[in-house]
Amino acid sequence: MADVLGAFEQAVLLAIVRLGDEAYGRAILKEVQARLERDVAAGAVHATLERLENKGLVSSRLGSGTLVRSGRARRFYRLHPAGLRALNAARAAVDSLWHGLKWPLKGHA
Amino acid sequence: MMMPGMERSSSDSIRPPRWAEAVLGLLVRSDEAESVSGDLIEEYRITVYPSRGRLRADVWYVRQVLGFMLRAPLICGLVLAALHCGRSLLDTFAPPVSWGPRSAVTTWSSIALFVFAGAWGAWRTGRARSGILVALVTYAIGSTLGLAFDVALYVSVIRHDPVKLYMFQLTGGWDEELGLPFMLSLIVAVLGTFGGMLGKLLGAARPRTAA
Numbered sequence: 001m002a003d004v005l006g007a008f009e010q011a012v013l014l015a016i017v018r019l020g021d022e023a024y025g026r027a028i029l030k031e032v033q034a035r036l037e038r039d040v041a042a043g044a045v046h047a048t049l050e051r052l053e054n055k056g057l058v059s060s061r062l063g064s065g066t067l068v069r070s071g072r073a074r075r076f077y078r079l080h081p082a083g084l085r086a087l088n089a090a091r092a093a094v095d096s097l098w099h100g101l102k103w104p105l106k107g108h109a
Numbered sequence: 110m111m112m113p114g115m116e117r118s119s120s121d122s123i124r125p126p127r128w129a130e131a132v133l134g135l136l137v138r139s140d141e142a143e144s145v146s147g148d149l150i151e152e153y154r155i156t157v158y159p160s161r162g163r164l165r166a167d168v169w170y171v172r173q174v175l176g177f178m179l180r181a182p183l184i185c186g187l188v189l190a191a192l193h194c195g196r197s198l199l200d201t202f203a204p205p206v207s208w209g210p211r212s213a214v215t216t217w218s219s220i221a222l223f224v225f226a227g228a229w230g231a232w233r234t235g236r237a238r239s240g241i242l243v244a245l246v247t248y249a250i251g252s253t254l255g256l257a258f259d260v261a262l263y264v265s266v267i268r269h270d271p272v273k274l275y276m277f278q279l280t281g282g283w284d285e286e287l288g289l290p291f292m293l294s295l296i297v298a299v300l301g302t303f304g305g306m307l308g309k310l311l312g313a314a315r316p317r318t319a320a
Contacts, residue, residue: 025148042152043176046137046145065147068154070124072147 005090011036012048013087016058016077024063024074025049049077057083123154125170135242136177139235149173179250181233182243185226186250192218193255197262204276223247223297227304232312240305241298248297252290259286 005013015031016023029045052058058077065071079087124130130146137145149170158166196215205211223244230243267273281289 025144026151029148029152041176042145042149042173043180046141046148046177047180050138050141062144065143066151069147069151072143072150074147075141075144 005086008032008044009048009052010087010090012045012052013057013079013083016079016083017087021076023077026074028077052083053077055082056080057086123158125150125153126167129167129171129174132242133174133177135230135234135236135239136174136181138233142234145177178242178246181230182226182247182250185222185229185243185247186254189219189222189247189251190254190258192222193251194258197255197259200276200280201262201267201273208280220300223300224304224307227301228308228311229304230301231305231308232315233308235309235312237302237305237309240303240308241301244297244301244304245294248290248294256286256290 011032012028015028015035019027019031025042025046028049029040029042032045033040049058049060053060057080059080060075060077063074063076065073130150133146133149134142153166153170157169161169192215196211199205199211226247227240227244231237231240233239263277267277
């Protein structure tokens with residue numbers, strides 16, 4: 001059975017998918033902030049990445065540093081097949097919940 | 110044309126507070142410290158500093174570090190707060206004949222928790238000093254939440270009941286509530302140091318996995 005993903009985990013995984021080979025910490029943070037349209041703490045993204053890596057949904061490798069980073073290495077993330085399955089399962093679950101309903105909802109509140 | 114050396118020196122002059130960088134280094138895993146601090150310094154230099162200026166950029170950086178700081182020992186802090194709240198509830202609604210056994214349970218549980226928090230922090234980061242910081246932040250989270258709970262308990266229950274109010278004052282009252290956390294900080298730091306050394310030893314002994 002695929003992992004059950006939280007909303008923030010989905011946001012981080014989808015950011016990795018969108019960024020492709022450029023998916024490293026800061027780029028993921030910016031992408032998540034842009035998609036969620038709110039300020040997100042770097043610690044929240046890093047904690048989520050660590051958790052996703054521990055679950056085996058993503059893997060990471062160290063890349064080279066740049067001058068603006070004072071030479072500090074960038075850690076690039078890549079989606080694993082298990083991560084892809086978890087994302088597909090999450091999307092299917094949402095689609096199933098919404099099946100038969102028109103969006104946006106009207107007159108139910 | 111800008112010489113590489115000049116570019117480096119210009120970039121290096123724009124940097125967050127060194128103490129905040131040092132604290133961050135104590136909070137993240139040793140294998141992630143470089144990439145995490147690199148991500149923050151890149152954002153600081155490219156986005157935050159140019160748009161907000163030095164002071165607000167420094168505030169932003171410290172806030173990010175605080176985010177890491179509160180996240181690392183959050184569970185230990187919540188357990189400590191639960192212990193504190195449970196004890197306050199028991200002391201208020203079921204005062205014992207002798208406080209000894211109850212005090213022993215909470216004291217030794219807290220000691221174990223601080224040592225565990227310190228050990229976990231050092232085990233995770235590979236640095237003994239992280240243990241002190243994690244133990245102290247655990248204490249700060251636990252005592253802040255515990256104090257908030259005690260204030261609520263006092264306002265809603267204790268001050269309306271003369272017997273409970275007398276018992277509250279007999280066991281130290283607000284002097285103990287407000288003064289004890291500061292006095293105990295040193296002991297927590299010592300326990301965190303012990304846990305930190307333990308955690309570093311355990312971390313050094315664990316088998317390494319291939320990167």
